[in-house]
Amino acid sequence: MTGIYDDPWAYQLACSFRAVPPEVDALLGWCARHRRSPGPVRRVLELAAGPAEHAVEFARRGVAATALDIHPAMCAYAAERAAAAGVELEVVQEDMTDFALGRRFDLVVTMLDSTSHLMTLDAFTAHLDRAAEHLDGDGLYIVEMAHPRDRLGAEPSVSGGWTVERADARATVRWGEPTDLLDPVTQVSDDHVTMVIEEGEGPARVLRDVVPYRFWSATEVDAAVRLSGALEPVARYGDFGEVAVTDPEAWRMITVFRRAR
Incomplete structure (x- = not known):
């Protein structure tokens, strides 16, 4: 991966x-x-x-x-x-x-x-x-x-999911899932990242990662x-x-x- x-x-x-x-x-x-x-x-x-x-x-x-x-x-x-x-x-x-x-x-x-x-x-x-x-x-x-407020508020300032589109590629991005909870002691969350990337006529490529966030x-x-x-x-x-x-x-x-x- x-x-x-x-x-x-x-x-x-x-x-x-x-x-x-x-x-x-x-x-x-x-x-x-x-x-x-x-x-x-x-x-x-x-x-x-x-x-x-x-x-x-x-x-x-x-x-x-x-x-x-x-x-x-x-x-x-x-x-x-x-x-x-x-x-x-x-x-x-x-x-x-x-x-x-x-x-x-x-x-x-x-x-x-x-x-x-x-x-x-x-x-x-x-x-x-x-x-x-x-x-x-x-x-x-x-x-x-x-x-x-993205971590502490009821309504985050920015969305954890978005789509970007360029002339050569399109991607759907999800940075963080609802289950990625902030540890109340360390204030660290393991954010799950998923990108679905489409280029040309070929099959979509899926990139997955877990990114520690403090x-x-x-x-x-x-x-x-x-x-x-x-x-x-x-x-x-x-x-x-x-x-x-x-x-x-x-x-x-x-x-x-x-x-x-």
């Missing part, structure tokens, strides 16, 4: 409902708003980047982009995609809790709730330490996470920040616009950090 993270093409297809260019617009807008000394973003690092959708988009705009991921298949695929797009992208295979690139960036981002792969408070704190160490003096670290509340994120001491939060948003995270329309929890003084 092939896992979803071992099949970067399928993973990218599953996430192709995302509007990456407007999201990058929002990231750059927050940089202009929240950096202590606003200026052009010249260097960006995407952590747990997977296919590196956002890093590639930054590279298209002339930003020196680096994508970091722990999965070798994802790293190879990200490099291939950048080459096909005709942009320069540095790809690094490392753990997002333990990396040292020897340089700093104007912007570091972690997208698509990839922090759910950090299973413990120690891991989250180590991750924050590493991100802070790679920020320039007025740089920002922006983290996109699922909205807490739920992080806003107060736990704040606790990890205090334990680290290397970052300070400056803003929190409920989507890639101006929606507050407390707004009923909020569907993400996006936190903007900068290095602590």
Whole structure:
């Protein structure tokens, strides 16, 4: 059985409902708003980047982009995609809790709730330490996470099932089942993932996986920040616009950090 993270093409297809260019617009807008000394973003690092959708988009705009991921298949695929797009992208295979690139960036981002792969408070704190160490003096670290109501509320912000369609393929995705319950002690759920992929006239391909998911509340994120001491939060948003995270329309929890003084 092939896992979803071992099949970067399928993973990218599953996430192709995302509007990456407007999201990058929002990231750059927050940089202009929240950096202590606003200026052009010249260097960006995407952590747990997977296919590196956002890093590639930054590279298209002339930003020196680096994508970091722990999965070798994802790293190879990200490099291939950048080459096909005709942009320069540095790809690094490392753990997002333990990396040292020897340089700093104007912007570091972690997208698509990839922090759910950090299973413990120690891991989250180590991750924050590493991100802070790679920020320039007025740089920002922006983290996109699922909205807490997805796990704690009666009505989730986003559906666990969706369909995506492109010219070359169509996929029905189910990420999580009603029986995938959150452990009340560890706050970890084993999410069952199923993709049914149709390409051309051939038979559909079914991809199944079980992905451990660690739920992080806003107060736990704040606790990890205090334990680290290397970052300070400056803003929190409920989507890639101006929606507050407390707004009923909020569907993400996006936190903007900068290095602590």
